[in-house]
Amino acid sequence: MTILQTMQYFFILGTNSTLSIAELSAVFDLDKKTKDVMIAENSLILKTDARINIDQLIKKLGGTVKIGKIEAKVLKGNREKIFENIKIILRSYKRKFKFGISYYGRTKFNIKPLAMEVKKFFKKQKISCRWVTSRQKTLSSVVIKQNKLIKEGIEIVLIEDNNKELFIGQTFAVQPFKELSYRDYGRPCRDATSGMLPPKLAQIMINLSGAKTKDIILDPFCGSGTILTEAMLMGFQNLIGSDISIKAIEDTKENIEWIRKNYGLRIMNYKLYNKNAIEISKFIERNSVDKIITEPYLGPQRGNFDVIKTKKECRKASLSGLEALYSKSLAEFKKILKPNGRVVMVWPLFRVKNKKIRYISLNVRHPFQDLNGFKIINLIPDKLRQDKIIQLTKRNTIIYGRPAQKIWREIVILSS
Numbered sequence: 001m002t003i004l005q006t007m008q009y010f011f012i013l014g015t016n017s018t019l020s021i022a023e024l025s026a027v028f029d030l031d032k033k034t035k036d037v038m039i040a041e042n043s044l045i046l047k048t049d050a051r052i053n054i055d056q057l058i059k060k061l062g063g064t065v066k067i068g069k070i071e072a073k074v075l076k077g078n079r080e081k082i083f084e085n086i087k088i089i090l091r092s093y094k095r096k097f098k099f100g101i102s103y104y105g106r107t108k109f110n111i112k113p114l115a116m117e118v119k120k121f122f123k124k125q126k127i128s129c130r131w132v133t134s135r136q137k138t139l140s141s142v143v144i145k146q147n148k149l150i151k152e153g154i155e156i157v158l159i160e161d162n163n164k165e166l167f168i169g170q171t172f173a174v175q176p177f178k179e180l181s182y183r184d185y186g187r188p189c190r191d192a193t194s195g196m197l198p199p200k201l202a203q204i205m206i207n208l209s210g211a212k213t214k215d216i217i218l219d220p221f222c223g224s225g226t227i228l229t230e231a232m233l234m235g236f237q238n239l240i241g242s243d244i245s246i247k248a249i250e251d252t253k254e255n256i257e258w259i260r261k262n263y264g265l266r267i268m269n270y271k272l273y274n275k276n277a278i279e280i281s282k283f284i285e286r287n288s289v290d291k292i293i294t295e296p297y298l299g300p301q302r303g304n305f306d307v308i309k310t311k312k313e314c315r316k317a318s319l320s321g322l323e324a325l326y327s328k329s330l331a332e333f334k335k336i337l338k339p340n341g342r343v344v345m346v347w348p349l350f351r352v353k354n355k356k357i358r359y360i361s362l363n364v365r366h367p368f369q370d371l372n373g374f375k376i377i378n379l380i381p382d383k384l385r386q387d388k389i390i391q392l393t394k395r396n397t398i399i400y401g402r403p404a405q406k407i408w409r410e411i412v413i414l415s416s
Contacts, residue, residue, distance in 0.1 A: 008070035009052055010159060010169050011044045017389045019398050019411060020063030022379045023207045031381045039387045040161045041104040058173040060234050062203030065141055068157055068171040076166045083117050085168045086156055096128040098153035102138040105160030141174035188258050189224045189251035197295050202230040205293050208413055209344045213237060215290035220277040225252030227293050229259045232268055239270040242280060249274045278328040281335040289336050296326060298348040298407050322348060323362055330372040334416060341416045349399060349408040361410055374414040
């Protein structure tokens, strides 16, 4: 008889918490596990009998900063109990080591006395330990990596829940920020004109699609191939890329070859087409594609949007042409997508400045009308949507961007 051991894992969320939770919801099918999941401060906690390969998973989750295991839960005010549980986590250390403590909570909590207690306890046992600190109340992935806290030390994580209790856990993996940066800025071809999708956002979009390893995945606006190359690294085996620009296709080929050499990929089953997305059903078989994941042309990246004051001006500058492009593309997607297929795509959101900063999005009523038979879906379970951390648009989409950007991204998930 197999005895199942229930584990609690914590996932520290990225800057866009809603997008991070949507990604985790897709990966773990959380809509069916609402009793075993909760949102705590900047984190998601999952109870499961299934063993999670943390080292593999962190490389595939674009929206998760840290992954670890929960070891205990105690009242926040019970310092003695908190320290006792930290000692239990640290009991395996018999020689010199480094440790860090990160606190995720809305209320104040001084971690210094705990750290001093740890040092005092191990000093009595003639074991030297160094406390790794940061200006922030949490240690970043950079600090953890630089101090080798995963392999040669330990990070204790304290997460406050809504009942003023603390989850006490240990971090086992942090986001590979160096690799992500290398794939973003180190690849041979980057083109600001066709857009520069960050690799971690490409990972998130792939995960949001719910694609399986052998599914046929299409990016009909492949640009320099970020979605395709990230999908290859994630183990997907049947990929198609297409773009109206011959330069984009050549850039994609070069970036794929660069990925192949740098990451030792041997099996890469992909096809590339220099075609227009609004005619894609002419060269891709109908009802043959499982998932479409793409960032289309978002409009002029360097336009002077500060002078745009009305929605009419914005539509005249960019939106009308983009809406026509997206509408025609969706009609084509409908033809080639399998029944119950899914589209994950980016729609542009224009940041304009009048008396205050506001955002103008594509109009789904015209010319999108009924979205050519697609419907927008929300992957976040109903139970989690009530949390203050969740921020969705009125049409159940997620906004992604940085304050300085003129064009933000609206992440849209469509089901056929």
